[in-house]
Amino acid sequence: MKSSRNETCRGCSDARRGSDRGPVPPIEPRGAALGALAVVTSDGVEVTQAIQNMNHDVPLVAGKRTVVRVYLSATAPAPLLVEGLLQARRKPHGHWHFIRSAGPALIDPADNAQLRVKRENESKSLNFLLPEALCAEGSLEVALLLVWQTPPVTFLIPPLNALRTVPFVAAAKLRVRILGVRYQFGSPATSAEPSPLDYTLIQSWLGRAYPVAQVLWSQAVVNGPLPWPFDASQINAFVRGIRMSDVAGGVDARTHYFGLVSDASGANFMRGLASGIPVTPDPSTVASGPTGSNTWGWDLDGSYGDWYTGHELGHTFGRFHAEFCGAAGGAPYPFVNGQLSNADGAFAGFDTGDPAHGLPMRALPGTVWHDVMTYCSSQWLSSFTYTGIRDRLLQEEALPAGAMLPARARGRTMSRSGAIHVVATVNLTKASGYLQHVTAYETAPAGASVLAASRARRSSTGPTLSLRVYGRGPVPQEFPAAFIQDACKDPGDDVTGTVDALLPAAKDGSRLELVLNGHVIDTYEAGARAQAVRDIRSAPAARRTARQTRSGPTAADAGAVLQWQAATPVRRARARAAAAPPAVRYTVQVSADDGATWQTAGFGLTEPQVTIDRRLFENAQTVRVRVVANDGFRSVTTEKTMAVKDL
Numbered sequence: 001m002k003s004s005r006n007e008t009c010r011g012c013s014d015a016r017r018g019s020d021r022g023p024v025p026p027i028e029p030r031g032a033a034l035g036a037l038a039v040v041t042s043d044g045v046e047v048t049q050a051i052q053n054m055n056h057d058v059p060l061v062a063g064k065r066t067v068v069r070v071y072l073s074a075t076a077p078a079p080l081l082v083e084g085l086l087q088a089r090r091k092p093h094g095h096w097h098f099i100r101s102a103g104p105a106l107i108d109p110a111d112n113a114q115l116r117v118k119r120e121n122e123s124k125s126l127n128f129l130l131p132e133a134l135c136a137e138g139s140l141e142v143a144l145l146l147v148w149q150t151p152p153v154t155f156l157i158p159p160l161n162a163l164r165t166v167p168f169v170a171a172a173k174l175r176v177r178i179l180g181v182r183y184q185f186g187s188p189a190t191s192a193e194p195s196p197l198d199y200t201l202i203q204s205w206l207g208r209a210y211p212v213a214q215v216l217w218s219q220a221v222v223n224g225p226l227p228w229p230f231d232a233s234q235i236n237a238f239v240r241g242i243r244m245s246d247v248a249g250g251v252d253a254r255t256h257y258f259g260l261v262s263d264a265s266g267a268n269f270m271r272g273l274a275s276g277i278p279v280t281p282d283p284s285t286v287a288s289g290p291t292g293s294n295t296w297g298w299d300l301d302g303s304y305g306d307w308y309t310g311h312e313l314g315h316t317f318g319r320f321h322a323e324f325c326g327a328a329g330g331a332p333y334p335f336v337n338g339q340l341s342n343a344d345g346a347f348a349g350f351d352t353g354d355p356a357h358g359l360p361m362r363a364l365p366g367t368v369w370h371d372v373m374t375y376c377s378s379q380w381l382s383s384f385t386y387t388g389i390r391d392r393l394l395q396e397e398a399l400p401a402g403a404m405l406p407a408r409a410r411g412r413t414m415s416r417s418g419a420i421h422v423v424a425t426v427n428l429t430k431a432s433g434y435l436q437h438v439t440a441y442e443t444a445p446a447g448a449s450v451l452a453a454s455r456a457r458r459s460s461t462g463p464t465l466s467l468r469v470y471g472r473g474p475v476p477q478e479f480p481a482a483f484i485q486d487a488c489k490d491p492g493d494d495v496t497g498t499v500d501a502l503l504p505a506a507k508d509g510s511r512l513e514l515v516l517n518g519h520v521i522d523t524y525e526a527g528a529r530a531q532a533v534r535d536i537r538s539a540p541a542a543r544r545t546a547r548q549t550r551s552g553p554t555a556a557d558a559g560a561v562l563q564w565q566a567a568t569p570v571r572r573a574r575a576r577a578a579a580a581p582p583a584v585r586y587t588v589q590v591s592a593d594d595g596a597t598w599q600t601a602g603f604g605l606t607e608p609q610v611t612i613d614r615r616l617f618e619n620a621q622t623v624r625v626r627v628v629a630n631d632g633f634r635s636v637t638t639e640k641t642m643a644v645k646d647l
Helices: 003-012 013-017 033-037 115-119 194-210 230-250 305-314 383-397 542-551
Strands: 041-047 067-075 080-091 097-100 105-107 126-129 139-147 155-157 161-168 174-185 190-192 213-225 256-262 287-291 348-351 362-364 413-414 418-425 432-441 449-451 465-470 477-479 497-504 512-514 519-525 534-538 560-565 583-589 599-605 609-612 622-632 635-643
Touching: 033 067, 041 155, 041 161, 041 362, 067 080, 067 115, 067 139, 067 190, 080 126, 115 174, 115 477, 126 139, 174 194, 194 213, 194 256, 213 609, 230 256, 230 287, 230 432, 230 497, 287 305, 287 362, 287 418, 287 477, 305 583, 348 413, 418 465, 418 512, 449 477, 449 534, 465 497, 477 497, 477 609, 534 635, 583 609, 599 609
Parallel strands: 174 213, 174 256, 256 287, 432 519, 449 497
Antiparallel strands: 041 067, 067 126, 080 097, 080 105, 080 139, 139 155, 139 161, 174 190, 348 362, 413 449, 418 432, 418 497, 465 477, 465 512, 512 519, 534 560, 560 609, 583 599, 583 622, 622 635
16 A cells, blocks of 8 residues: 555664664644644655756656755745655655755755755755666655754744656766876976876766766876977877777777876976767777866866866867857857856756765856856756767667677778787878877777778778788888767867778788878888797886885886896887887786786887786786887787786
């Protein structure tokens, strides 16, 4: 038999006393005093996770931290401070849960029936944090059960219409890997890398602001490819190289990669860029950006890396700029001035907070806060961006975890053996480019597709890019390549972008050319033939301590330093006339699960040494490490099992 609300309440005193904020005051007889109490009425109930309107047009993501906000008015001669008890259940047959408000709400008679005023101030609503068990996919019913004034404790008559039923929809996971880029700058050289707070706040912000219930988070610090100065296009090329190495090692191909660069207390600001804005689901699109303690006039939590990373990652989910406050190269946006809402304030942001890191619940007025894809201050996700990212995440969830994505360029075939991964940066305005990374793989990633050789044809509508590979014969193979244009560019900036391509294995290859509109703009030539390294070992403790002392105290001090003996070159391939050929480069990977997956600890290394972020060891007692020697056309892998305590 279905119980009435009051009958259910009489049986739930134990549940009410179970609140984290202490027991609900005991119910006392109200008798004749009841007539003197204020009459409380409801202005509405809102269920929000990050952004919402009162029609609940923004889908509620199953499993995401959720707050019920109840807006009240009262007939009283002066403001009241009240608390409340909410009852909630899964429909149609769930049992009732009883939830105490997260804190008191101020009911000011001057605000009676002014719903917008209350939505834009977290202290003017009763806020109830729902238990995770109530936020599963399906329907939820909530209703305000009790209201009391404090101090003194006086029960008020709760409104009868403070209730709502809302649906929760399926959630997708956000898979993200943050690569903290360690680099050298100044004289004498000083090391810079992101702080622990930067990573903490990025992970928290993505979980609170993005339309996800779960952030599948991983992070590692890696030595960057260059000393300062450098730009984000170079870091993106580096991140693309590491991502390919990780995916070849079994990391989920749906993971989004981001390069995080410290601004060294404001000394070295690297403007962020996304390496493309994919129109179809493509987690291989990478981005990078800066982080530091600058407040930008509004961000006071100690690191701006959170929303800045959220902006650049937004591009990797196909989101264009909202063209406000100087952002260009965008797409139509539904709200004025880049705001979360038009002048009616219909949409309001709400940060559900993160108590573990001292971040409280906050109401974010829709006409004050701006979409994260603008260049404006006070950034959050609008309903437009929130639902757009959720849609793309659901599409990516359907992609295979272990296969590469369909190519942007035509003429791809499945690789049955090895492959050559080429990442180049291109400046169309200056007709220049640079082959940043040329990496041979003995075995291509599972399901990987490679470019098929064909003659590049000049385009009448855009640039024609290709890659030429020279082997033993006089005639090279030519592979048309796609141009991936950088995002986050200002009007008047050079048109820049990336080539990211897999070519068929060419173990007899000696030269690779980057060709733009029929002209060679850069050349890579193999140097010493790659050979297996020897004597993989941990660096001596004394040398490791001395090196850490020179570079200063950083988060990398706990890193494990690995060394190896490089092989002696046996021959040199044809070289550039004016320069020595590049040395063999090394990739170092670590497996904490006995070789099931491999994560990259160092990439593009020219010296036989690497500092490994100990996070990669997870909780393993022993790990497998491998050093891959690479000359661009051939690679040789050497593995060793090592005890973590010895590293």
